[in-house]
Amino acid sequence: MSAAAQPGFKARAAAELSNAALKVAIERTTGNAERKRAAAVAAFPEFDAARERGRAIKDHVIAHLDHYLEMFERNATAAGAKVHWASDDAEARAIVTRICLDADARLVTRAKSMLGEEIGLPHALADAGIERVETDLAEHIIQLAGERPSHIVWPAMHRTREQVADLFKAGHHPPPAADDPGTMVQSARRELRAKFLGADVGISGANFLVADTGATCTVTNEGNAELTTTPPRIHIVTAGIEKIVPSTAHAFALLRLLVRSATGGELTQYTTFHCGPKRPGDADGPEEMHIVLVDNGRTRMLGDEFREMLRCIRCGACMNHCVVYRQIGGHAYGGTYPGPMGAVLTPVLDGLAASRDLPHACTMNGRCAEVCPVGIPIPTLLRAWRRRSWRAGLENGVPRLAIGVWAMAARRPRLYRLASRVGVRALRLFGRRGWIRSLPLAGGWTAYRDLPRPAGRTFMEQYRANQAAKGARR
Amino acid sequence: MNARQRILTAIRGSTGAQRPVAVIAAEAAALLGRPEVARPGLAAPELREAFALKAAAVGTTIDHLDRMAEVPAAVRRYLDAQGLPAAVALQPAAALAGLDWGGIATHPDIAPDEAVGVGLAEWGIAEGGSLVIHSGPDNPVLLAFLTLHHVLVLREDRLLPHLEDYALAVQDNPQPRNAILITGPSGTTDIEGSYVRGAHGPGFLHVIMVRDSSDL
Numbered sequence: 001m002s003a004a005a006q007p008g009f010k011a012r013a014a015a016e017l018s019n020a021a022l023k024v025a026i027e028r029t030t031g032n033a034e035r036k037r038a039a040a041v042a043a044f045p046e047f048d049a050a051r052e053r054g055r056a057i058k059d060h061v062i063a064h065l066d067h068y069l070e071m072f073e074r075n076a077t078a079a080g081a082k083v084h085w086a087s088d089d090a091e092a093r094a095i096v097t098r099i100c101l102d103a104d105a106r107l108v109t110r111a112k113s114m115l116g117e118e119i120g121l122p123h124a125l126a127d128a129g130i131e132r133v134e135t136d137l138a139e140h141i142i143q144l145a146g147e148r149p150s151h152i153v154w155p156a157m158h159r160t161r162e163q164v165a166d167l168f169k170a171g172h173h174p175p176p177a178a179d180d181p182g183t184m185v186q187s188a189r190r191e192l193r194a195k196f197l198g199a200d201v202g203i204s205g206a207n208f209l210v211a212d213t214g215a216t217c218t219v220t221n222e223g224n225a226e227l228t229t230t231p232p233r234i235h236i237v238t239a240g241i242e243k244i245v246p247s248t249a250h251a252f253a254l255l256r257l258l259v260r261s262a263t264g265g266e267l268t269q270y271t272t273f274h275c276g277p278k279r280p281g282d283a284d285g286p287e288e289m290h291i292v293l294v295d296n297g298r299t300r301m302l303g304d305e306f307r308e309m310l311r312c313i314r315c316g317a318c319m320n321h322c323v324v325y326r327q328i329g330g331h332a333y334g335g336t337y338p339g340p341m342g343a344v345l346t347p348v349l350d351g352l353a354a355s356r357d358l359p360h361a362c363t364m365n366g367r368c369a370e371v372c373p374v375g376i377p378i379p380t381l382l383r384a385w386r387r388r389s390w391r392a393g394l395e396n397g398v399p400r401l402a403i404g405v406w407a408m409a410a411r412r413p414r415l416y417r418l419a420s421r422v423g424v425r426a427l428r429l430f431g432r433r434g435w436i437r438s439l440p441l442a443g444g445w446t447a448y449r450d451l452p453r454p455a456g457r458t459f460m461e462q463y464r465a466n467q468a469a470k471g472a473r474r
Numbered sequence: 475m476n477a478r479q480r481i482l483t484a485i486r487g488s489t490g491a492q493r494p495v496a497v498i499a500a501e502a503a504a505l506l507g508r509p510e511v512a513r514p515g516l517a518a519p520e521l522r523e524a525f526a527l528k529a530a531a532v533g534t535t536i537d538h539l540d541r542m543a544e545v546p547a548a549v550r551r552y553l554d555a556q557g558l559p560a561a562v563a564l565q566p567a568a569a570l571a572g573l574d575w576g577g578i579a580t581h582p583d584i585a586p587d588e589a590v591g592v593g594l595a596e597w598g599i600a601e602g603g604s605l606v607i608h609s610g611p612d613n614p615v616l617l618a619f620l621t622l623h624h625v626l627v628l629r630e631d632r633l634l635p636h637l638e639d640y641a642l643a644v645q646d647n648p649q650p651r652n653a654i655l656i657t658g659p660s661g662t663t664d665i666e667g668s669y670v671r672g673a674h675g676p677g678f679l680h681v682i683m684v685r686d687s688s689d690l
Contacts, residue, residue: 295484
């Protein structure tokens, strides 16, 4: 869903802010992720060197993206896979839907992929009349709830255990016997097993595309990816073109950063390289493998100031450490990708006019850049969007008027000093005991916090007085 | 212009003329130089101990044997300890099929709710306590995923120190359809972040380490 189709960001954020259960759910998961990441980094003294290496690997690939994409295509094709190219989301949807329809697919299993969400695959399959079963546990939960992911690593993190129990009771046959996480996970295991084995097509994403072998790599904990990609007759991979790495060893260098930054683990339970379809004589595996390489705005980013965002390996650390995300959760952002990385990517995907609020939903505290495992300067990129938004005339109303008035005064020092002198004296009239608790036209500020009562004289007045006093002492 | 040409043309418009392939390859190789400065050290000086420490830390259970011939008895001990019947899905690999399984009924097919699968690890990686399996005619991938208990036999001469050592060890071999690094039993933290074992794949991962596999 694009950001344009929903109520405005401020309305969404306000609604989420008043959702007490959401705050509990977010704090549990992100708090845990923050602690575990810190411990994993502390236990890995070489982390900074590894991060520098990861950044350099991504920059190298991005600088030679055409070379590596062609190398990947050559090797994947040699391994028996069919490589498709899609300029945008509509082309990608059409390719995947066509493969499924040509195969007369009735049931498709899917292993979690944010790229799949980005290109709108769930809706496209539904429109084509194909049953889609999400196999990642969190994706299974939000499929039952009819929702979008709220986090790129834990898509159902906005749901409490009690809410999951209600969804499973209604959606599982038979329903789970109890609502502790262990029993509920067993229930999902039972429920999905027949789907895994009965699917006609399995669709996955890719954490890495390995150029020199033509393999795609998935990184998962549950084992659902392999159960999605092995039994069906056809395996389809959808992946962004920036996922490419030169070799398996380069993938490993990034893997060390990815897992620690995402979950605080060292490795996920399953790191799987998928290279072509079933080989002659193989005991199992799909007969066809299709890989859809998706651009959808990425080559545009390559040519502008958002190029560094192509380094992103989708770990989610930026959102786990973001003070804004932790207040409003992922759905309020409105796009496929939430949090700081989403605030950079959503304007690329949905257009700045529909998402100009996102780059503003940031305190510039810099924590996202601090924890980013590939050194993306996210606050700088958000400022770039603010600048573009200003230049495109999207920043209208009070802020534009106020900054215009300020700029006019700032270029006239006498006027500026006069206005300051009047201002600090006038503001004192609203203060009680050192604080201003309410102020006409500034209710948006004072509704949530008090403003310190000004000293009564401007900085320049105090500075002159100080200088004069020093002169007198001399 | 088709999508492929559009994408490649757009990339070249931004990155400029392509440098010689050898130069790109040299730069890519240089990015992996001195790997020791950018990876974690081993948990112990000795490979088998380092592997065992890391594997245990992610919930893998471990048994140590001297010889391959002892494997069926070790599997039997595991089945008894877990209260499981003496029947396993066995990977059709020569090294396992050639053993005397005595009282354990083995079968090659894997049921949708198979209780126990016994297979052979291609490699072990000490860095994170990972086991590597490769798909092939004698190794169905589903053996590692449909089973509730996954038992892997690891020959100690197949232990490698780091992830890069695995990449190096296989680089001249044909890539299998699936190369899978298994690091602990399947799990999930998707409900309120609480860790639950056995999400879709095995809830139990048991490794039988064999010191001397020359009797293979």
